[in-house]
Amino acid sequence: MISPLELHPEVSKYVEESLFHEQMIKDYGEETCSSLFRHLLAYLSTPPSYTTLRINVLSASASDIRKQVEQILTKQYKKKDWPPPVIDVHPMIADMLVIRNDGPHDIKQVENEVIIDLSCGTAVLRGADIYIQGILAATPGMRVGDEVSVYVDLDRGCRKGLTKPYEGRKLFVGNGMALCSRQDVFCSKEKTSGVGIQMTKPLYQSPSLSGLIPDLVYPQNLPSIVCSHVLDPQPGELILDMCAAPGGKTSHIATLMRDKGRLVALDKSKNKTTKIRDCCQQWGLHSVEVYAFDATKCLDSSSVIEGAPPYPPNTFSRILLDAPCSGLGQRPSLKSHMTLAEVSSYPPLQRQLFSKAVELLAPGGILVYSTCTITVSENEDIVTWALKEFPDISLQSQSPHIGRSSWPHRLFTVRQCEMLQRFGLSWTKDLSHSSGNTSVDDASEAGDSVDSNTIGFFIAKFIKLQ
Numbered sequence: 001m002i003s004p005l006e007l008h009p010e011v012s013k014y015v016e017e018s019l020f021h022e023q024m025i026k027d028y029g030e031e032t033c034s035s036l037f038r039h040l041l042a043y044l045s046t047p048p049s050y051t052t053l054r055i056n057v058l059s060a061s062a063s064d065i066r067k068q069v070e071q072i073l074t075k076q077y078k079k080k081d082w083p084p085p086v087i088d089v090h091p092m093i094a095d096m097l098v099i100r101n102d103g104p105h106d107i108k109q110v111e112n113e114v115i116i117d118l119s120c121g122t123a124v125l126r127g128a129d130i131y132i133q134g135i136l137a138a139t140p141g142m143r144v145g146d147e148v149s150v151y152v153d154l155d156r157g158c159r160k161g162l163t164k165p166y167e168g169r170k171l172f173v174g175n176g177m178a179l180c181s182r183q184d185v186f187c188s189k190e191k192t193s194g195v196g197i198q199m200t201k202p203l204y205q206s207p208s209l210s211g212l213i214p215d216l217v218y219p220q221n222l223p224s225i226v227c228s229h230v231l232d233p234q235p236g237e238l239i240l241d242m243c244a245a246p247g248g249k250t251s252h253i254a255t256l257m258r259d260k261g262r263l264v265a266l267d268k269s270k271n272k273t274t275k276i277r278d279c280c281q282q283w284g285l286h287s288v289e290v291y292a293f294d295a296t297k298c299l300d301s302s303s304v305i306e307g308a309p310p311y312p313p314n315t316f317s318r319i320l321l322d323a324p325c326s327g328l329g330q331r332p333s334l335k336s337h338m339t340l341a342e343v344s345s346y347p348p349l350q351r352q353l354f355s356k357a358v359e360l361l362a363p364g365g366i367l368v369y370s371t372c373t374i375t376v377s378e379n380e381d382i383v384t385w386a387l388k389e390f391p392d393i394s395l396q397s398q399s400p401h402i403g404r405s406s407w408p409h410r411l412f413t414v415r416q417c418e419m420l421q422r423f424g425l426s427w428t429k430d431l432s433h434s435s436g437n438t439s440v441d442d443a444s445e446a447g448d449s450v451d452s453n454t455i456g457f458f459i460a461k462f463i464k465l466q
């Protein structure tokens with residue numbers, strides 16, 4: 001049993017107050033709101049029920065890629081003794097494959113124990129095997145072929161190479177087979193890379209995606225795929241992706257432009273821009289220019305459109321601001337070490353980036369703002385601030401719209417709520433109209449479909465008036 005996402009108490013209070021504002025507490029009662037918040041934290045600690053892959057439809061047809069993926073994963077599943085995977089093209093989004101995950105399973109724990117860290121544990125819950133470098137501790141005497149039980153160190157207390165049983169708080173994530181001995185992990189100079197534990201009986205069965213036809217397939221969460229479709233990039237346009245690394249949405253935007261036109265991709269982190277370049281190169285995309293650049297400085301009226309940033313005002317036909325955020329929509333998320341100062345540092349940065357985006361956008365141009373977090377302060381509040389601050393932009397409806405509408409906000413009309421998209425667990429559409437109904441959507445209410453059981457994500461679309 002996975003416990004709810006753990007937050008620093010002051011962060012938990014901040015997020016809860018951001019979601020359940022005074023009016024909601026008045027309308028639905030304190031008890032209901034805090035029980036919904038606990039439900040939300042529990043939901044965030046579990047992995048999504050589906051794995052989604054974006055596919056390169058410029059290189060092959062969706063059905064061909066689906067077949068290739070099916071062949072590879074069927075072999076992988078057979079090796080692990082699992083029933084064959086069910087893989088479909090998403091009914092509304094032609095460049096997305098959907099694979100149903102399965103779990104949680106009831107797995108009997110064995111004596112041999114392997115400890116891994118939080119980030120490795122998160123990957124295991126989404127289908128990954130464990131690389132040798134990811135192993136923090138293993139039972140003395142562990143040999144190749146042994147069955148082992150894998151635990152996540154929840155408190156970052158496990159010393160690398162610990163020989164005694166780990167006494168700290170740990171979460172069981174399934175059983176696997178050792179492909180290396182304990183000696184290989186901690187004492188060998190040779191065998192230090194590659195898969196160390198193959199997860200044969202994980203708590204959640206989902207495909208292991210490392211190296212899965214990288215020129216045709218990009219593992220990406222559903223809302224991120226939707227986000228680039230909402231931007232609706234067209235061939236021949238001049239488009240800006242302001243915060244682009246590692247390049248998932250950049251490569252998608254360039255693909256939707258059929259690699260014709262010019263896509264400028266910026267990221268503040270120089271190291272991360274390498275990932276954008278690699279990603280575009282792998283998909284054979286040539287329309288992308290990548291710059292390591294602070295997007296808060298990318299506007300300058302004396303600059304020119306060609307070449308590197310900064311750029312003059314009214315330049316781009318479309319801009320994606322996939323903003324740096326607190327990331328609290330990520331699933332599974334077992335424990336966050338973020339402090340209140342960190343979480344509350346994002347809205348000012350988001351407003352700064354948004355202001356630049358509005359100026360850089362050409363009249364008639366489209367701006368998409370998105371985050372992978374759940375706080376109202378980084379989502380709905382940014383929209384209400386922007387609509388007040390910039391009378392020359394207007395909120396637009398989105399296509400495709402397969403997520404929920406926004407979190408209830410005292411400054412939105414019902415129509416405005418419906419123009420925004422929130423993914424992951426959300427307030428039921430009808431709840432805001434009926435104080436008698438106090439449920440959030442869950443598995444019993446179509447909440448377990450691929451469109452709803454995903455990460456927490458927010459999308460807003462604007463047009464700059466002519």
Ligand SMILES: C[S@@+](CC[C@H](N)C(=O)[O-])C[C@H]1O[C@@H](n2cnc3c(N)ncnc32)[C@H](O)[C@@H]1O
Pocket residue numbers: 224242243244245246247248249250266267268269272293294295296322323324325
């Ligand atoms: C949510 S991630 C972007 C994910 C990316 N759009 C994708 O789909 O692969 C936010 C990114 O913003 C970058 N960032 C943070 N501050 C920035 C700034 N001032 N200018 C440009 N990029 C920034 C971070 O390095 C991070 O890579």
